Amino acid sequence: MSIVSTVLAVASDTASSHQLETAETLIAAARFFVIFLAARALAEGMVRLRLPTILGELVAGILIGLSGLHLILPPETQAEVSGWFLGLLGSLAHVGPDVVRDVYIETFPNLQSVGTIGLFALLFLTGLECELDELMAVGLQAGGVALTGVLLPLTLGTLGLLWIFHVPLIAAVFAGATMTATSIGITASVFGELKVLRSREGQIVIGAAVLDDILGIVLLAVVVSLAGSGSVALQPILRLVLAAVAFVAVSLLLSRRAAPLFDAVLDRLQAPGDVVVAAFLVLCLSCFSAQAVGLEAALGAFAAGLILSGSRHAHAMEEAIKPLVALFATVFFVVIGTTMDLSVLNPLVPENRQGLVLAVFLLSVASITKLAAGWTYRMAEPTNRLVVGLGMLPRGEVGLIFLGLGAQAGVLDPSLEAGVLVMVIGTTFLAPVLLRLVLSRQSLPSAPATAG
Amino acid sequence: MSIVSTVLAVASDTASSHQLETAETLIAAARFFVIFLAARALAEGMVRLRLPTILGELVAGILIGLSGLHLILPPETQAEVSGWFLGLLGSLAHVGPDVVRDVYIETFPNLQSVGTIGLFALLFLTGLECELDELMAVGLQAGGVALTGVLLPLTLGTLGLLWIFHVPLIAAVFAGATMTATSIGITASVFGELKVLRSREGQIVIGAAVLDDILGIVLLAVVVSLAGSGSVALQPILRLVLAAVAFVAVSLLLSRRAAPLFDAVLDRLQAPGDVVVAAFLVLCLSCFSAQAVGLEAALGAFAAGLILSGSRHAHAMEEAIKPLVALFATVFFVVIGTTMDLSVLNPLVPENRQGLVLAVFLLSVASITKLAAGWTYRMAEPTNRLVVGLGMLPRGEVGLIFLGLGAQAGVLDPSLEAGVLVMVIGTTFLAPVLLRLVLSRQSLPSAPATAG
Numbered sequence: 013m014s015i016v017s018t019v020l021a022v023a024s025d026t027a028s029s030h031q032l033e034t035a036e037t038l039i040a041a042a043r044f045f046v047i048f049l050a051a052r053a054l055a056e057g058m059v060r061l062r063l064p065t066i067l068g069e070l071v072a073g074i075l076i077g078l079s080g081l082h083l084i085l086p087p088e089t090q091a092e093v094s095g096w097f098l099g100l101l102g103s104l105a106h107v108g109p110d111v112v113r114d115v116y117i118e119t120f121p122n123l124q125s126v127g128t129i130g131l132f133a134l135l136f137l138t139g140l141e142c143e144l145d146e147l148m149a150v151g152l153q154a155g156g157v158a159l160t161g162v163l164l165p166l167t168l169g170t171l172g173l174l175w176i177f178h179v180p181l182i183a184a185v186f187a188g189a190t191m192t193a194t195s196i197g198i199t200a201s202v203f204g205e206l207k208v209l210r211s212r213e214g215q216i217v218i219g220a221a222v223l224d225d226i227l228g229i230v231l232l233a234v235v236v237s238l239a240g241s242g243s244v245a246l247q248p249i250l251r252l253v254l255a256a257v258a259f260v261a262v263s264l265l266l267s268r269r270a271a272p273l274f275d276a277v278l279d280r281l282q283a284p285g286d287v288v289v290a291a292f293l294v295l296c297l298s299c300f301s302a303q304a305v306g307l308e309a310a311l312g313a314f315a316a317g318l319i320l321s322g323s324r325h326a327h328a329m330e331e332a333i334k335p336l337v338a339l340f341a342t343v344f345f346v347v348i349g350t351t352m353d354l355s356v357l358n359p360l361v362p363e364n365r366q367g368l369v370l371a372v373f374l375l376s377v378a379s380i381t382k383l384a385a386g387w388t389y390r391m392a393e394p395t396n397r398l399v400v401g402l403g404m405l406p407r408g409e410v411g412l413i414f415l416g417l418g419a420q421a422g423v424l425d426p427s428l429e430a431g432v433l434v435m436v437i438g439t440t441f442l443a444p445v446l447l448r449l450v451l452s453r454q455s456l457p458s459a460p461a462t463a464g
Numbered sequence: 465m466s467i468v469s470t471v472l473a474v475a476s477d478t479a480s481s482h483q484l485e486t487a488e489t490l491i492a493a494a495r496f497f498v499i500f501l502a503a504r505a506l507a508e509g510m511v512r513l514r515l516p517t518i519l520g521e522l523v524a525g526i527l528i529g530l531s532g533l534h535l536i537l538p539p540e541t542q543a544e545v546s547g548w549f550l551g552l553l554g555s556l557a558h559v560g561p562d563v564v565r566d567v568y569i570e571t572f573p574n575l576q577s578v579g580t581i582g583l584f585a586l587l588f589l590t591g592l593e594c595e596l597d598e599l600m601a602v603g604l605q606a607g608g609v610a611l612t613g614v615l616l617p618l619t620l621g622t623l624g625l626l627w628i629f630h631v632p633l634i635a636a637v638f639a640g641a642t643m644t645a646t647s648i649g650i651t652a653s654v655f656g657e658l659k660v661l662r663s664r665e666g667q668i669v670i671g672a673a674v675l676d677d678i679l680g681i682v683l684l685a686v687v688v689s690l691a692g693s694g695s696v697a698l699q700p701i702l703r704l705v706l707a708a709v710a711f712v713a714v715s716l717l718l719s720r721r722a723a724p725l726f727d728a729v730l731d732r733l734q735a736p737g738d739v740v741v742a743a744f745l746v747l748c749l750s751c752f753s754a755q756a757v758g759l760e761a762a763l764g765a766f767a768a769g770l771i772l773s774g775s776r777h778a779h780a781m782e783e784a785i786k787p788l789v790a791l792f793a794t795v796f797f798v799v800i801g802t803t804m805d806l807s808v809l810n811p812l813v814p815e816n817r818q819g820l821v822l823a824v825f826l827l828s829v830a831s832i833t834k835l836a837a838g839w840t841y842r843m844a845e846p847t848n849r850l851v852v853g854l855g856m857l858p859r860g861e862v863g864l865i866f867l868g869l870g871a872q873a874g875v876l877d878p879s880l881e882a883g884v885l886v887m888v889i890g891t892t893f894l895a896p897v898l899l900r901l902v903l904s905r906q907s908l909p910s911a912p913a914t915a916g
Contacts, residue, residue: 029874030692037761040577041752048745055735065735104756125492125574126581240482283507283517285790292791293500300493304556309489335784336791338737339744422481 035105035115042101043123046083047346048339050076062205062448064198064440066409069342070433073349084350086124087117127347130340131413132313136295137333138196138225139317140326144267147219150212153389154219158194161220161385161404162227165191169377177370179428182239186423189235190415190432191378193228194221195408195440202444203403206451212395217403220385228410229314230256232417233307239423255305263298263315271322278325287325288332294320310413345409348416356427357434367427371434378435379405379442398450406443411436487557487567494553495575498535499798500791502528514657514900516650516892518861521794522885525801536802538576539569579799582792583865584765588747589785590648590677591769592778596719599671602664605841606671612840613672613856614679616833617643624829629822631880634691638875641687642867642884643830645680647860647892648673654896655855658903664847669855672837680862681766682708684869685759691875707757715750715767723774730777739777740784746772762865797861800868808879809886819879823886830887831857831894850902858895863888 054068054075076083082094093116095109102112147154170188173179179187199221203209209218234252241248278290295316302312320326356367386401415432418424424432506520506527528535534546545568547561554564599606622640625631631639651673655661661670686704693700730742747768754764772778808819838853867884870876876884 028692030689033692033872034755037755038752041748041755041761045745045748045752048741048748052733052735052738052741052745056733059734068735119573119577121571122574122577125571126578129578237482240480240485281504281508282511283504283520285787285794286504288787288790289500289504289794293497293504296493296497296500300490300497303486303489303493309493332787335737335740335787338740339788342737342741420485 031105031107032111032115035101035107035112036119038101038105039112039116039119040122042097043084044343046076047072047343051342051346063444064195064201064406064408066195066198066345066412067437067440069345070349070412070437073346074352074354075349076346077350077352079352079354084347086347086351087120089351089353123343124347126340127344130337130342131344131416132295132299132309133333133336134341134344134409135229135310135313135413136291136317137330137337139314139319140321140330140333141196142222142225142318142321143218144222144264144318144321147222150215150219153216153391154223156389157216157220157385157400157404158223158227160388161194161224161382162192162231164381164384165378166231168381169374172373172377173370173428176373177366183423183425183428186235186239186414186418187374187428187432189228189231190411190418191374191381191407191435192224192231193407193410193414194224194382194404195406195410196221196225198406198408198440198443199403202447206447208399208451212391212393213399213403216389216395217400220400220404224404225314225410226260228414229308229311230260232414233259233302233311236308236417236421237306239418239421252306256307256311259302259305259307259311259315260318263318266319267322270319274320275324278323287328291316291320291329291333308417310417341409344416345412348412348419351419352430352433353426354430356430364427367430370427371431374431374435375438378407378439382439396450396454399447402443402447402450405446406440407436408440411439483557483559484563484567487553487559487564488571490553490557491564491568491571492574494549495536496795498528499524499795503794503798515896516647516653516858516860518647518650518797518864519889519892521797522801522864522889525798526804526806527801528798529802529804531804531806536799538799538803539572541803541805575795576799578792579796582789582794583796583868584747584751584761585785585788586793586796586861587681587762587765587865588743588769589782589789591766591771592773592782592785593648594674594677594770594773596716596770596773599674602667602671605668605843606675608841609668609672609837609852609856610675610679613646613676613834613837614644614683616836617830618683620833621826621829624825625822625880628825629818635875635877635880638687638691638866638870639826639880639884641680641683642863642870643826643833643859643887644676644683645859645862645866646673646676646834646856647858647862648677650858650860650892650895651855654858654899658899660851660903664843664845665851665855668841668847669852672852672856676856677766677862678712680866681760681763682712684866685711685754685763688760688869688873689758691870691873704758708759708763711754711757711759711763711767712770715770718771719774722771726772727776730775739780743768743772743781743785760869762869793861796868797864800864800871803871804882804885805878806882808882816879819882822879823883826883826887827890830859830891834891848902848906851899854895854899854902857898858892859888860892863891 050072051069054072055065058065058068074080078085078089078091082091083097085091085093093113098109098112102109166188169191170184173184173187174181196218199217200209203214208214233256234249237252238249278286281290295313298316299309299312303309320329356364357371358364359368382404383401385404386397415436419429502524503521506524507517510517510520526532530537530541530543534543535549537543537545545565550561550564554561557564618640621643622636625636625639626633648670651669652661655666660666685708686701689704690701730738733742747765750768751761751764755761772781808816809823810816811820834856835853837856838849867888871881
């Protein structure tokens with residue numbers, strides 16, 4: 013007896029279990045095909061415009077989702093999948109469009125769970141690639157930049173949303189928290205392209221971005237739990253913050269102590285696929301532990317990467333995880349795009365004006381506060397503070413992960429969701445463009461040690 | 465609004481959506497952990513016994529599933545998941561065991577869909593690794609061995625089940641078909657270990673195994689469709705066989721013609737992850753096409769690999785797909801093991817006697833017919849026909865894929881399912897053991913061209 017046919021037993025006396033399985037396979041293959049085709053086409057476009065590919069994946073989702081062709085639609089959007097798409101799939105599976113729609117909705121969680129695996133694989137990879145030793149060299153400067161870059165947007169964003177826009181407390185804190193992250197990946201690739209990755213500015217920004225990731229994911233674990241419980245009493249917040257800090261501290265400790273043990277076990281394994289399976293076991297255990305102590309599994313995934321970053325096999329793990337990320341994290345980002353309702357940003361509709369003002373507010377706070385962080389460190393040697401500030405700007409995938417988990421937890425209303433999306437897209441777009449502009453006019457006071 | 469909370473809205477007014485999400489994450493992490501830990505431990509054991517690792521994955525599934533600890537249980541088994549396991553997860557998520565059980569059942573399809581992705585990735589890899597040019601060199605001999613090795617067990621198995629055991633027609637054809645496959649992977653690794661991969665016998669067996677895979681998957685596509693429609697009229701069978709043969713013929717043609725086109729497109733892609741995403745797009749398209757013309761998506765996955773085996777990037781694709789297979793095909797094989805009810809093989813229960821006789825019958829037919837295939841080719845040079853026959857013996861992963869899809873389609877009753885399992889495990893276990901025994905006593909008449 014097939015899974016779907018069991019679930020749909022009531023809804024579909026008209027279709028045989030074989031027809032339902034055929035419909036299920038056709039829908040799954042068609043959804044993956046549409047997602048990867050759109051994401052790939054847009055990502056290739058972004059590469060040619062020298063913009064981050066993640067923008068392409070997001071725009072791809074917008075184009076095929078709720079604000080576009082209605083081909084990929086998570087059931088929680090409550091919208092209708094394109095009639096011609098369902099009709100085509102139905103005629104190939106020899107069932108009616110109603111049955112196809114039921115199977116489409118019923119099997120959507122399978123797609124989302126694949127996206128979640130991609131998200132955790134990406135967070136694991138981010139933790140794995142953290143160069144903790146390099147961080148130590150610029151620790152003091154990076155620490156100042158990271159702390160300002162987290163606290164300023166969180167405070168100003170939350171207070172502004174509360175006082176100016178009268179957003180509910182939890183939603184305001186959540187939106188404020190989405191502005192704290194800095195995307196290591198995007199900053200590192202732009203700095204690398206401009207050959208300033210090894211400059212003092214580059215090292216400070218990358219160090220600060222790593223710290224930002226740690227602070228941001230701790231914050232995420234706290235804020236999502238708050239959103240889940242629905243209350244903002246001081247005691248649970250303190251408990252969560254302490255738990256999250258302890259979790260990261262233990263992970264950092266384990267990356268020194270447990271990694272050699274992990275290597276010793278791995279060296280004894282002989283069956284094929286040992287590296288990726290061993291990494292996955294640590295990932296599952298860490299996600300389980302984080303969730304079991306009331307934090308987010310996302311923090312566990314990142315912590316698992318941190319723990320194994322000390323392993324001799326870290327590079328082999330990166331290589332094994334990358335194809336998984338290329339496939340499944342793409343699903344996660346595209347699906348976020350599909351849920352976005354851009355019609356709330358249409359300036360021709362009078363009710364949308366406040367939402368637009370809100371989007372502009374979020375983008376401005378997110379940009380100004382991160383730029384300001386460039387002026388918050390002390391260093392004897394001259395550095396270009398504007399370059400540091402701009403380097404902190406892109407929110408990229410970390411901002412999107414916040415947005416995706418916030419949308420899942422149902423804390424953000426459509427206009428706030430669209431505002432956060434504009435903020436993430438805006439900063440991710442502006443950072444590389446402005447950095448290229450600034451660096452083409454001024455050379456850095458610190459000569460690069462080696463070309464990035 | 466979370467996915468699970470929407471689905472379970474009715475069943476669980478007592479638990480908040482945050483608690484349900486926590487339970488969902490804990491269950492998913494715990495299930496993956498149990499599956500990978502058991503599979504890895506048993507696979508490592510098998511490697512040390514010099515037996516195929518797939519036996520370990522299967523035994524792991526049996527140990528944690530219906531015939532063992534009841535930790536991983538597909539809902540279609542109708543059995544109860546271990547109470548202490550649900551209780552532990554429930555206490556960590558702060559929900560009752562009933563809610564955990566509901567979430568466990570509701571989210572099991574997510575795990576199965578991940579296993580299906582692993583299965584398709586494995587079939588894609590098998591197609592990709594087909595050395596079509598090497599096949600041509602031993603084409604005539606391999607063709608004879610493959611054809612006998614498919615037709616003999618199919619005919620004798622089906623007729624025996626019909627006449628001796630009075631099994632229904634479709635189930636008999638299905639069980640007969642499960643005996644046709646030969647596992648390339650297992651045979652190649654045993655021959656490689658014994659340094660006879662490049663001998664005449666090795667080349668004939670590998671060639672025949674490749675042909676067997678093609679014939680077997682064509683047969684699978686036909687038999688599963690028959691099982692789905694529930695009738696065995698001649699016309700649909702002919703139509704399906706023709707469609708399947710045409711599908712494979714087009715794929716073989718495309719592997720010469722379309723692969724250069726694919727390479728040209730791939731050379732123009734610049735965004736990261738291009739190889740794996742491009743391969744996945746072809747895979748989706750091929751699975752969709754196969755299913756759309758009424759065949760199995762599994763045939764499409766294998767054909768996609770055949771098509772891309774002509775690409776210059778075939779090796780890069782193999783490397784990118786392997787970690788996916790190591791993770792997710794393992795889920796597929798372990799889950800097959802979890803559904804197996806070994807109590808029907810308990811010889812102390814009188815009603816089980818016929819099932820045991822049936823298992824012995826299947827194992828004997830499967831062994832004798834494949835051994836006989838070793839005497840069905842003509843060759844001027846002397847060859848060791850016993851080695852060829854033994855090389856054709858292991859059913860391995862292809863037999864399991866048949867079994868898994870047959871169980872899903874609900875054609876096999878528990879005792880027939882257990883009988884097929886015994887046949888797959890038995891042949892996969894016997895082949896390496898007997899091959900080592902024979903080759904330690906006799907040397908091959910054909911000296912190896914190069915050590916495998």
